[in-house]
Amino acid sequence: MEKKAFLSGFIGRRWQEYTALDGRGKAMWWRDFFIRNAIYIIIIVLVIYVQHFSIVNNFANRFISFGSMIDIINRSSASLFLALGVGGIIVLTGTDLSAGRVMGLAACVAASLLQNPVDIFPAKMFPNLTAPPIILVMLFVMVIGGIFGLFNGYFVAKFKLHPFIVTLSTMIIVNGIVLWYVGLNGGSPIAGLMPEYGQFVRGTVTIAGTPVPFFVFYAIIATAIMWFIWNKTTLGKNMYAVGANAEAANVSGISVKMTTILIFMIGGILYGFSGFVEAARIGSNSATTGFMSELDAIAACVIGGVSFTGGVGKIRGIVTGVILLQIIAVALQWLGVSSDVRLIITGGIILAAVSLDMQKYLAKK
Numbered sequence: 001m002e003k004k005a006f007l008s009g010f011i012g013r014r015w016q017e018y019t020a021l022d023g024r025g026k027a028m029w030w031r032d033f034f035i036r037n038a039i040y041i042i043i044i045v046l047v048i049y050v051q052h053f054s055i056v057n058n059f060a061n062r063f064i065s066f067g068s069m070i071d072i073i074n075r076s077s078a079s080l081f082l083a084l085g086v087g088g089i090i091v092l093t094g095t096d097l098s099a100g101r102v103m104g105l106a107a108c109v110a111a112s113l114l115q116n117p118v119d120i121f122p123a124k125m126f127p128n129l130t131a132p133p134i135i136l137v138m139l140f141v142m143v144i145g146g147i148f149g150l151f152n153g154y155f156v157a158k159f160k161l162h163p164f165i166v167t168l169s170t171m172i173i174v175n176g177i178v179l180w181y182v183g184l185n186g187g188s189p190i191a192g193l194m195p196e197y198g199q200f201v202r203g204t205v206t207i208a209g210t211p212v213p214f215f216v217f218y219a220i221i222a223t224a225i226m227w228f229i230w231n232k233t234t235l236g237k238n239m240y241a242v243g244a245n246a247e248a249a250n251v252s253g254i255s256v257k258m259t260t261i262l263i264f265m266i267g268g269i270l271y272g273f274s275g276f277v278e279a280a281r282i283g284s285n286s287a288t289t290g291f292m293s294e295l296d297a298i299a300a301c302v303i304g305g306v307s308f309t310g311g312v313g314k315i316r317g318i319v320t321g322v323i324l325l326q327i328i329a330v331a332l333q334w335l336g337v338s339s340d341v342r343l344i345i346t347g348g349i350i351l352a353a354v355s356l357d358m359q360k361y362l363a364k365k
Contacts, residue, residue: 038356039303039349043324050331063334070210075326077219078281080319082297084226085149085270087318088263090301091243093310094156094163096264097294098170099271102148104290105178106141106275111190111285112181113137114197124192125185134200142272148174149268153261182287191284201280215277222270227315229266239263244311295346300325302353309357325349 034041050063061067082099089096112125114137132140148170155166182190201218204211230236238259241249250256279285304321306313328349332342 039324039353043327046331047327050334053335063331066210068330070212072323072326072330074213074216075330076319076323077213077216078277079293079296079300079326080219080322081222081270081274081277082293083300083318083322084222084315085267085274086294086297087301087304087306087313087315088226088230088239089163089267090298090306090308091239091311091313092163092260092263093243093308095167095298095308096152096163096267097167098148098152098174099167099267099297100290100293100295101171101174101178102145102268102271102290103275103278103293104285104287105174105181106145106272107279107285107289108178108181108190108275108287109144110137110141110276111193111279112185113140114194114279115190116192116194125190131194134194134197138273138276141276142269145268145270145272145275146265147268149265149271150261152268153264156264157257157260178287187287189284189286190279193280193283197280198283201277215281218273218277222273223315223319226266226270230315235259235262240311242311292343295343295350296325299346299350299353302350302357305357307357308354 047064054061054063082103086096086099113129114131114134115124115126115129117129117131152163152166152170155161156163201213201215203214205214205217206212230239238249238254241252241254242256242259246256249259275290278290282289300321301313301318302308302321303324304313304317304319306317306321325346328345329342332345337345
């Protein structure tokens with residue numbers, strides 16, 4: 001009841017604001033409305049078109065269906081860890097081009113350590129290795145990710161280098177490490193993983209007759225932790241302050257260097273955990289695992305309202321952006337759009353979202 005009253009009051013206030021404007025004011029209002037919500041409008045139109053497409057072509061399933069929604073939630077959960085890590089760095093007016101490669105390295109390391117020792121697989125990475133505990137491997141790859149996050153954050157904070165240059169360098173370095181590591185396996189995919197590992201990530205819980213993978217719950221936990229860090233800790237408040245104005249934050253007594261390093265480290269830890277999940281989720285890992293995944297993460301953050309101008313962004317926006325990006329991906333698959341064209345569209349979405357964000361920033365100024 002309270003929610004309904006709030007919604008009606010909100011709509012009523014917007015209507016009063018609109019009717020109080022003259023002709024030019026109303027035209028400007030509509031222009032601003034479309035600028036603020038262009039991405040959402042495009043997605044709504046796309047969803048309606050794909051639903052119509054599925055009906056006209058008599059598909060067995062409809063795009064707007066319970067099964068499709070569950071698929072989108074599963075895909076969003078798998079992508080969310082990377083976006084949560086990149087989001088904080090964007091709030092600091094930075095970016096992280098190394099995220100996908102760090103995730104790929106973590107995935108390959110986790111897969112190589114957790115191959116099934118009793119499975120007769122021709123390309124075992126370490127044939128004589130006794131598989132360590134799954135939790136230990138998970139922590140190990142998170143530490144690997146955290147180290148690269150520390151590396152990025154240190155060079156950005158200490159030498160005041162632009163995150164683009166630092167993370168580009170790290171991306172190249174990690175790419176070389178991944179190629180070398182997979183080369184130890186003769187370049188063959190790292191597969192044949194322990195069933196317990198797969199169960200730990202892909203095992204399901206049935207809710208309302210629908211199997212929900214464990215990694216969906218891991219994504220919910222990660223989201224809750226990041227929400228707490230961003231909204232309830234000193235680090236989160238400092239992150240927003242540094243992103244909004246680093247010089248003012250420094251004058252007010254905030255350690256800009258430490259804040260930057262910690263946010264990059266948290267991002268790296270999330271990349272490591274994302275690799276741990278991805279390795280078991282896909283089952284077969286190679287040097288291309290996680291390649292270009294940072295594009296989707298950055299796009300999701302920007303669509304969700306995390307601004308490159310700094311100091312602006314919410315966890316709920318990142319979650320929304322990830323879901324919307326997956327809706328676009330699934331919709332394009334339904335329309336039979338090839339993977340290369342989907343990459344072109346993803347790049348266009350990033351450009352459009354950043355352009356709209358800059359328009360909103362300039363309008364505020």
